[in-house]
Structure formats: C-alpha cells, structure tokens
Amino acid sequence: MNARLINWFKFSSPATFYPLAGRLVPIFSVLAVALIGVGLYMSFFIAPTDYKQGEGYRIIFVHVPAAWMSMFIYLVMAFWAALGLVFNTRLSGMMTRALAPTGAIFAFLALWTGAFWGKPMWGTWWVWDARLTSELILLFLYFGYLALQGAIDDTRRADRAGALLVLVGVVNIPIIYYSVRWWNTLHQGASISMDNGSTMAATMLWTMLIMALGFWAYTIAVALARVRSIILEREADTTWVSELAEVRR
Amino acid sequence: MKARHKRLGFLVVGLAGLGVAAWLVFNALDSNLSYFFSPSDVVQNKAPTDHVYRLGGMVQSGSLERGQELTVRFLVTDTANTVKVAYTGILPDLFAEGQGVIAQGRMGADGVFIADEVLAKHDENYMPPEVADALDKAHKGAPDGVAKK
Numbered sequence: 001m002n003a004r005l006i007n008w009f010k011f012s013s014p015a016t017f018y019p020l021a022g023r024l025v026p027i028f029s030v031l032a033v034a035l036i037g038v039g040l041y042m043s044f045f046i047a048p049t050d051y052k053q054g055e056g057y058r059i060i061f062v063h064v065p066a067a068w069m070s071m072f073i074y075l076v077m078a079f080w081a082a083l084g085l086v087f088n089t090r091l092s093g094m095m096t097r098a099l100a101p102t103g104a105i106f107a108f109l110a111l112w113t114g115a116f117w118g119k120p121m122w123g124t125w126w127v128w129d130a131r132l133t134s135e136l137i138l139l140f141l142y143f144g145y146l147a148l149q150g151a152i153d154d155t156r157r158a159d160r161a162g163a164l165l166v167l168v169g170v171v172n173i174p175i176i177y178y179s180v181r182w183w184n185t186l187h188q189g190a191s192i193s194m195d196n197g198s199t200m201a202a203t204m205l206w207t208m209l210i211m212a213l214g215f216w217a218y219t220i221a222v223a224l225a226r227v228r229s230i231i232l233e234r235e236a237d238t239t240w241v242s243e244l245a246e247v248r249r
Numbered sequence: 250m251k252a253r254h255k256r257l258g259f260l261v262v263g264l265a266g267l268g269v270a271a272w273l274v275f276n277a278l279d280s281n282l283s284y285f286f287s288p289s290d291v292v293q294n295k296a297p298t299d300h301v302y303r304l305g306g307m308v309q310s311g312s313l314e315r316g317q318e319l320t321v322r323f324l325v326t327d328t329a330n331t332v333k334v335a336y337t338g339i340l341p342d343l344f345a346e347g348q349g350v351i352a353q354g355r356m357g358a359d360g361v362f363i364a365d366e367v368l369a370k371h372d373e374n375y376m377p378p379e380v381a382d383a384l385d386k387a388h389k390g391a392p393d394g395v396a397k398k
Contacts, residue, residue, distance in 0.1 A: 050378075122368045170264070183283045200374075204376075
C-alpha cells in the first residue's frame with residue numbers, strides 16, 4: 001500500500017493506537033493458540049523421526065523458532081528505538097519497552113532448549129562457542145535494557161537511554177546469525193538459509209515454520225497487550241484516558 | 250535541515266562507526282574465536298603444543314578401535330590430514346564413524362592426541378531414516394569419512 005494513502009503518523013499517537021491495539025490483540029491471540037496448537041501436534045505426532053538423532057531432535061521445533069524470534073524481536077526493538085530517537089515519538093519508547101520481556105523470554109527459551117538438546121546429542125549442556133556465547137550476550141542485552149529503562153524515573157530519559165543501548169547492541173545480531181559460518185563452532189550450521197534453501201525434510205520444515213508463525217502471533221498479541229497497559233500507565237493524567245469506558249468503570 | 254534530519258544523521262553515522270569498529274575487532278580476533286583446530290592446523294603446527302586445545306573433524310570410517318577399560322582410539326580427519334586420538338570415558342550418543350567430533354585435550358609426545366572430553370558435532374541435515382537410507386544407497390561410491398549430502 002502506498003504510504004500516502006495511510007497516514008502512519010496518526011497511529012503514532014497513543015490515543016489512536018490504544019484502541020487499534022485493543023482490536024488486534026484478540027485476533028492475534030486466537031491465531032497464536034491455533035498455530036501453536038497445530039504446530040505442537042505436528043511436532044509430536046506427524047513429523048518423522050530423524051535418521052540419526054531419533055526422537056530427541058523434536059526439541060528444534062521450539063528451539064529454532066524461539067531463537068529466530070529472539071533475534072527478530074531485537075531488530076524490531078532497534079527499529080522502534082531509532083524511530084523514537086529521530087522523531088521523538090512517545091509511542092516508540094513504549095513499543096520498545098513492550099517487546100523487551102518477550103524477546104528475553106525467547107532468548108532464554110532458545111538457550112534452555114538448546115542445553116537440553118546438547119546434553120544427549122553433543123554430550124554437554126553448554127560450551128563457549130561463538131553461537132552460544134553471542135546468544136547469551138543477546139539475553140544479557142535484553143536484561144540490560146530492562147534494567148536501564150527501569151532504573152530511570154523520568155520515562156522520556158529512560159526511553160532515550162534504553163534506545164541507545166538497544167541500538168549499540170544491534171551489532172550482535174549479525175554476529176549471532178553468521179557465527180556458525182565465520183568461525184568453527186560446535187553448533188551446527190543453519191538448516192535453512194537465504195542462499196542454500198533447506199536441508200530438512202519437508203514435513204519437519206513445515207512444522208517448524210508453523211511454530212515460527214505461531215510465535216510471531218504470540219509475540220504480537222503479548223506486545224500489544226503490554227503496550228496498552230504501558231499507555232494507560234503513562235497517560236493516566238490525560239483526559240482521553242479518563243474518558244475510556246474501561247477506566248471509568 | 251530539520252532537527253530530526255540531524256538526529257537521523259547522527260544515528261546513521263554512529264551505527265556505521267559501530268559496525269566498522271565491530272568488524273575491525275572481529276577481524277583482529279579472527280581465528281581466536283574459533284572453537285576448535287582442524288587436523289590440518291595440527292599437522293601444520295598451528296595448534297598449541299604446550300596446552301589444552303580442541304580438535305575438530307570427522308571420525309574416519311573404519312578407524313575406531315575399542316581397547317580395554319573404556320579406552321577408544323580413532324582417527325580424526327578433515328579429508329586432507331588425520332590425527333590419532335585416544336580417549337578414555339563415555340562417548341556421546343551421536344558419536345560414530347563418519348560423524349563430526351570435537352575432542353578436547355593435549356597432544357602427547359608420541360603424536361597421539363590425548364582427549365579428556367569428546368563431544369559429537371551434529372550437522373545441519375535433518376531427515377527421516379528412509380530418506381537417509383535412499384541417499385546412502387545413491388552415494389555408495391562416495392569416499393569414506395566424507396559427510397553424505
């Protein structure tokens with residue numbers, strides 16, 4: 001769609017974004033439940049056993065989408081952070097803040113499931129190779145952002161400090177993604193890449209993609225629900241909030 | 250020039266500077282960030298001789314010997330060079346001939362790498378057993394120790 005047909009700036013105001021988010025949350029919640037339900041069923045009952053790893057490989061259906069999301073959410077946060085710094089929009093900082101906990105959860109989930117896969121397959125829970133270490137740094141970046149943003153009382157200054165941290169940390173994302181190609185790592189290379197296609201059986205691939213889409217829907221639903229409460233919290237003194245039906249009750 | 254253009258400029262320049270800095274750092278660190286040395290590195294004396302390091306490659310097909318008291322001996326290859334490895338302990342489930350492996354330990358005086366930890370390295374291929382069998386049959390002529398694609 002042409003950007004001129006929609007006035008994007010209209011939705012940069014918390015007062016117009018709040019009801020829009022309210023309409024989107026249930027849609028994406030239903031999508032998330034449906035997709036993750038189908039994805040999990042396929043993970044456990046439809047996807048075939050792996051020729052070498054047996055049943056243990058099924059953890060990748062959670063591990064890989066979680067790792068993708070942990071990186072992607074960080075990029076989205078960086079996008080909002082940059083927007084906030086350049087245009088000084090209030091909503092940008094709120095979006096960055098709303099996405100961070102979900103990103104941290106996915107980074108943790110990727111590391112956690114990876115450890116459970118690593119023990120039987122590699123023979124170790126954890127090694128300090130480039131892929132695992134850079135993903136751990138990503139988790140710490142999320143924690144660091146949340147701590148820094150939460151430590152400053154003035155929300156505007158908190159958002160700016162946080163945005164700066166998020167933007168500096170964005171260097172880490174290509175490092176995570178390409179670590180398995182740039183250096184010798186214990187972690188295997190990407191099964192799905194932009195230039196080589198996929199080295200997975202089709203059913204496994206579809207299961208993983210459905211799980212990934214489910215995680216997307218979950219992230220959107222949760223982040224929007226969170227941004228709604230952040231808007232209410234920060235705009236509590238405004239007239240439009242005091243006139244909301246759910247606030248007056 | 251509006252203030253927001255200025256801020257955008259600062260942002261772009263800052264990020265570009267950061268990218269260049271990161272690139273320089275990682276270029277300087279280069280191989281120090283690698284998790285293991287290949288058998289070719291060892292043969293060319295690029296691996297340390299006086300302390301512990303990791304050796305990575307494929308377990309050469311037909312080279313696995315099980316000795317007494319859990320000691321196993323095998324050759325690690327990167328198809329160009331091979332290194333003898335001895336290890337006493339429990340091997341991970343995915344350890345097999347023709348499979349990726351990473352051994353941590355030090356080089357003995359007799360040229361045998363004494364490992365105190367052996368990890369299996371998995372590759373990026375995921376498929377059901379029937380497909381693997383079919384591929385195996387098609388690749389019967391492939392040289393030993395080479396990953397079958």
